[in-house]
Amino acid sequence: MKAKQAANKTLTLLKKQYPDAVTVLGFGKPIGLLVATILSAQCTDARVNIVTKSLFKKYKTTKDYANADIKKFEQEIRSTGFYHNKAKNIINSYKIIEEKFHGKVPKTMAELMTLPGVARKTANIVLSEAYGIIEGIAVDTHVKRLSQRIGLSKNKDPNKIEQDLIKLVPRREWRNISNVLISHGRTVCIARKPKCGICVLNKFCMSAFKINKKA
Numbered sequence: 049m050k051a052k053q054a055a056n057k058t059l060t061l062l063k064k065q066y067p068d069a070v071t072v073l074g075f076g077k078p079i080g081l082l083v084a085t086i087l088s089a090q091c092t093d094a095r096v097n098i099v100t101k102s103l104f105k106k107y108k109t110t111k112d113y114a115n116a117d118i119k120k121f122e123q124e125i126r127s128t129g130f131y132h133n134k135a136k137n138i139i140n141s142y143k144i145i146e147e148k149f150h151g152k153v154p155k156t157m158a159e160l161m162t163l164p165g166v167a168r169k170t171a172n173i174v175l176s177e178a179y180g181i182i183e184g185i186a187v188d189t190h191v192k193r194l195s196q197r198i199g200l201s202k203n204k205d206p207n208k209i210e211q212d213l214i215k216l217v218p219r220r221e222w223r224n225i226s227n228v229l230i231s232h233g234r235t236v237c238i239a240r241k242p243k244c245g246i247c248v249l250n251k252f253c254m255s256a257f258k259i260n261k262k263a
Contacts, residue, residue, distance in 0.1 A: 049252050054199050055216035055225075061248045062228035069227035071177045073097065078153040078178040080104050082163075083113070085170045086138055088188075091128040099128055110151045113142035137165025157183045168207060176223045185213045186226045190233025197237065199254035 049057075063069075073088060074097045075081035083103070087096045103124060107113050122135040141163040145153060153174065154160045160171035172186035185191070187206040191213075195201040201212035217225045236243045242259055250256040 049199075051200055051212075052216050054252055055213070057252060058198055058200070058249060059217065059221055059225055059228065062232055063224060065248055066228050066231040069224070069231045071173060071227065071230075073173075073177075074100060074104075075178070076104065078174060079108075079110060079113075081178045082141065082153050082166075082170070082174050083107075083138055085173050086141070086165050087125060087128045087134055089134070089165075090130060096128060099125055110142045110145050110153075113138060114146045134165065137163075140164045141166065153178070155179050155181060168210060172210075172226070176226075182219065182222050185210050185217070185222045187213070188226075188230060189239075190230045190237075191226055193239060194229045194233050194237050197242070197253060197255035197259075198249060 071081075072093045073081065073084040075084050080100065084096050084100050087099065106124075107116065116139050118135050118139055121139065122131045125131050125134055125138075128134060144163055145151060148162075149159065154163075155175065157168070157171050157175065160166050160174060161168070168184060169186050169188055172184045175181040175183050176186065187195075187210045192204075192206055192209055195209050195213065196204075200216060201209045203209050203212060213225060214222070232247075232249075233239075236247050237249075242255075244250050244253075244257045244260065247253065247256065
């Protein structure tokens with residue numbers, strides 16, 4: 049099956065299986081979503097939501113983050129991993145937002161990517177989920193893994209995978225393809241032992257039933 053056909057089938061089947069697929073990161077406002085998405089790197093969304101539940105009660109404005117004590121902030125986000133870099137990036141991002149963007153989280157890809165720790169994945173999530181602006185496709189670890197397994201991309205670099213998916217999926221579905229792949233990656237097509245037997249994609253997925261046999 050060609051990649052475009054596989055993409056169409058994947059989208060159709062997964063939209064039926066996950067009709068309400070959206071980001072599970074709790075955020076409330078764009079300010080919170082940027083923080084949560086930065087924290088989610090190499091960390092589960094469930095853990096991020098535990099951390100941000102108390103974090104968002106203390107830090108409510110861009111000034112709160114910009115003026116945060118980095119040592120205290122590091123300890124508050126410690127359980128998300130890589131907390132030194134994450135704390136530095138979040139605080140410095142909000143200093144820039146205060147100085148250059150009048151305290152508002154930017155609404156363009158170019159502006160978001162001037163912030164420390166923000167690459168295309170984070171920018172795409174903030175734009176689509178906080179503002180409803182679709183500039184591209186958010187490629188996280190789940191989207192990357194499933195795109196390769198299903199045969200939607202042969203690339204390993206997230207930016208190249210994004211470009212492959214953009215060519216395969218209509219713009220109106222860019223947000224959906226990311227959200228349904230993430231949902232499926234969490235529940236069925238998990239990293240170590242994918243549940244191919246119950247997977248709705250197993251009739252055309254290039255990796256169906258092969259990964260478990262190698263294990």
